[in-house]
Amino acid sequence: FVADGLAALLRKEGRNAHISPLRVCPRAPGISHLLFADDTLLFFRAIEGEAVHIKGVLDEYARATGQLINPQKCLILFGENCNQGDRDDVVRVLGVHNVSFEEKYLGLPTPNGRMSKGRFENIQEKFTKR
Incomplete structure (x- = not known):
């Protein structure tokens, strides 16, 4: 129930064009967030203005629910085309200092550059053996 509130706040920011959701191609629907168990993945353009809106959503969520977000436990991943200034x-706006992900997340390889078929072959082999 509480996660639905966060999702609604993020959708509202997307509708108001304050954040730019991730799109896999121009006509695909945008993805601004994914919720899984106790993890939330946020997708937005890595610019200060959008980070300010994301920070606002997270602050509003924390005020409404009493659930605080610990930036020390948060991780951030930037696309390879993102410049250092952005x-x-x-990082400054969100207060997140962990600028790297584990090699795998939920058993799947974490994106690092272009994802190739080879990165998923071990997973395919494991499923085939089962």
């Missing part, structure tokens, strides 16, 4: 601005 990265620094986003």
